[in-house]
Amino acid sequence: MGRRLKLTFVKERVSAFADLLDDDASMTCQAVWKALPIRTKAIHDIWSGPQLLMHLNPMIKLPAENLLTYIPAAGDVFYYYRPRHYFRGAPYGLAEATEIGITYDRDSRPQGPRGPKAVNLFATLSEGKAAFTKVCRNMIYEGSKDMKMERA
């Protein structure tokens, strides 16, 4: 078995596991692996449909790798960099950010107000998806949640 990521909604005590796609996105996997554990706020996306996002350390700026440009599948985990002035203001709290996104259902597409955004697909959820998805679905109403990402 390859390397795995454990993602936990801290207060809800709900975890899911993601398989890292080391063969296809070795650089992104390694950069995220080195940064673990990460404790951050997950917030629901407002342009991309059923998707969450979490801020990474802004120093982790990575080039494109294993690009996914439009239709992610439920359970896809990806990295992207959002430059300054991408948004009007800072709808997610930071004007410039490196982020991890997680798609939890169909009809999602990583995008901002300017249209689709290419992202580095580096992991897919493989275990615990049902309970994890249930928490994700409530976030658009309940607000942001504490998230812990660690090595499994």
Next chain:
Amino acid sequence: MLATRLNLRLGGADAVVELAERDAPKTSKLLLSLLPVEERARHAMESGREVYVVLGESVDIPEENQTIYQTVGDVLMYYKPSVFIEPGWPEYANEKPVLSWVYERDTAIMGTYGPLATNVVGKIARGLDKLQAEAPRMRREGFGTMKLSRL
């Protein structure tokens, strides 16, 4: 003719809406017939800075004064795809009538295939700044109730 004015309350923020009765007479009449509207407010997950409430299944919104280029302060009525309201709803629940408003630029109401035409039924005339503070706060801390009523 003076526009009919409505009170829009989101959580602790109040704003004033002026109805677009000249450009959208049928939609305005429909909205007035539904007042007061008091429902759980929801934030868009696909369109940007939009807050909305789902209206009853029986509400029949006519096509009138439509745009795909919504802007800040617009008050809208249209049918939103169910997948963007409750992901996981059964596929036969295709769309729901909604009442919404846009609180910041860079918002584009989206369907599953692209931009959606929406009826512009009014404009936020006062208190937009309060809504611009309350909506992001609710995004972080959880959504409450929205109420639209006659002034």
